[in-house]
Amino acid sequence: MSEEKHHIVSYRTHAFVLLALLVLTGISVAITQLEMGPMNTLAAMIIAGIKAAIVLAWFMHLKFESRFFAFMVSAVVVVFLLVLLVTFFDYSYR
Amino acid sequence: MTVHRDDLGDKMGMWLFIFTELLLFGMLFVVYAVYRSMHPEAFKLGGDELDVVMGTINTIILLISSMTVAMSISAMQKGNKKLALTLLTITLIIAVVFLVNKYFEWGAKFEYGFNPGAPELLELGHGTILFFGLYFIMTGIHALHILIGIALFIYVVWQIRKDKIHQTDYVWLENTGLYWHLVDLIWIFLFPLFYLIH
């Protein structure tokens, strides 16, 4: 009875997405074995962020869902990052 | 009362629940960030104690399981019940393997006395105590979510077999999938933050 049309993601797409995720995992393992100081963490976090975005968009269907879902997710991420930032107003300047 | 069905509403409910989970783990990440900024060296040494190979294997299988759930939804949408069930069974097996790996990892840490309250750990200094405290709390709560995921998958498989979940009504499967991806999302961050610090 549900009126909305459902987008069916093909098996191939899923396989490609997995491939991309595995490659990114490999890169982050490799990169963090190098000695780059704090850049290591930065790189690892950026890669993790990309992986998360991929999972959200394809596996969790955000790309195919109503725009509002993606908006909500971004809003939550922003709130979290702001909380982190404001917390560090304390810890960075103690 | 008239039965009222609203798949989009149900999915929205699931997303809202996922947000609560994200913030719950989010606060643990805040705690992690604070203590790591205070004890960068100890966190590095703590990270060296963790088994990168084991961590990588768990990351890989968890990603694969994320794909199998996602595929099972596609299979369900196409009406391929058998394939959907097979894919879900694979997911279930992977979930169990993940926990078995965790069991051995934790076991090794207990042997070395890295568990909270162990006298060996108390001698290692504040940074290390905090690192392993966080390690056990965060991977522990994550493992708890894997357990819940397993329970959900068993329920969903059962419902599919009874044809309660089928090609035109599969929001339970979708929502369970969403939950599983959340578990994966959290791991995507846990893995580098604990295993890959150098």
Next chain:
Amino acid sequence: MSEANNAHNVSYLEYKGQYKGLLAWIFSTDHKRIGLLYLYTMLFFFSVAAILGLLMKTQLIAPGYTIMGPQTYNSLFTLHGIIMIFVIVVPGLPAVFGNFFLPIMIGAKDVAFPKLNLLSWWFYIIGILIVLTSQFMGDGPPDTGWTFYAPYSFRTPTNVLPAVFGAFVMGFSSILTGINFVVTIHRMRAPGMTWFKMPLFPWTLYGTAWIQILATPVIGITLLLIVAERLMGIGIFDPALGGDPILYQHLFWIYSHPAVYIMILPAMGAISEIIPVFSRKTIFGYKAIVLSTLAIAFVGYFVWGHHMFTSGMSGRALYTFSFLTFLVAIPSAIKVFNWVSTMHKGSLQMQTPFYWAVSFIFVFMIGGLSGLVLGSLATNVHVHDTHFVVAHFHFIVFGGTGYAFMAALHYWFPKMFGRMYDMNWANLGWGIFFIGFNTLYLPMFYLGIMGMPRRYYDYLPDFHGGNIVSSLGAWVMVSGIVIIFANLIRSARHGEKTTEKNPWGGKTLEWQVDTPPTLENFEEIPTIEKGPYEFED
């Protein structure tokens, strides 16, 4: 289904479902019955906690030991705080009036997830029971205060564990209600009810629900960490193991400041419903109220540090939090202007709900302005942890949420019960309560400025005068409460029956359905063409 038991012509109170007697209530998924379940639970526990408060005030009527010693006093304010905050004002208006009226006001038959709704009441009750066990087990009732500050909360031998865990379980209740309301509002508004045709009470419930969803998990994990600390000595908040107790305060207030908006937003919503009806005028600045609601919900997330000005945060953090605190006061003030302008040149109806609403504005302003004193760094250092803070949050939480709750109860009572209360007794109760309330809390501002700290069973003789006044006020206020409750309870059972759909002349949907509403609220879902407060036509 027989004619006599039809979802369309039998009221929800008489409808016979699968179960009988008490079971027909505690297993009902009808949003209206669930609302009443919350109401009864809250009235009961409010009475308990009010008695605890009265005992504390009686102890404070003179310096030294009056009726109890320090340990008893400490466990009393702890239980008082836990009940009042987690059992009463946090679920507060959303759980009672939100459940009952949200679906009706937006033209729906129920909330989006009725079973989940019932589950959330069950979580609530189970949480309460767990908290209560802390009073009767092993090492004595907890004595930490409702804030459970580290490291004391895992050093004290008292039963902190069940109290913390009970609060954790109640958190699930709050989250599920939040999820339910957001989905209900998004998916179930009647045709034609666009976002900006939605009444203000649902709007504030919407903002509140988002805070419930995004803030409650924070307290969840924080309380779990305290549990881990107590059981395993994990060290996260334990300074002896390297942990930072101030981080506990951060996490605690990251939830608990937004939680004060969980308490006050729906209260503002209820007031925004009542004022126009009793002024016979459109609400002034509908959009300003909506936007300020959303602004409060958002900015309120980032001001938590104003509870920690003396804890030892960095200077930069102090300025930031103080600044943000001033920002968040603006949208609250906007609402006050809206209400006052609505009344301006209206034809005011002097009836009980209106008395409560107007007195709400009065006490809320005192509470809000004292909040600014606390939000400025220099003055906060002086009055932090004194009775000034106690006065502030009672004016806001009790004065704000409590008054609005009573306003809402007297406003919606005839619709909920199909009976009318005695207006004279109601007014008398209100009057005595209002006098008692101010006598009780106003002196606390003065005592605080003079330096009387909070959370002590004893005080210096200098403070005696103010305390006598305040303690007498407590007795007056409680007499008012007794009159109000007695009147309402009697009226709910024996009051004059009424089927009048719209006793106050309201324009929102709940005044167009039967009194009391039928099980499915509407025979046919209405189509909405007008805004919610169009009085002038």
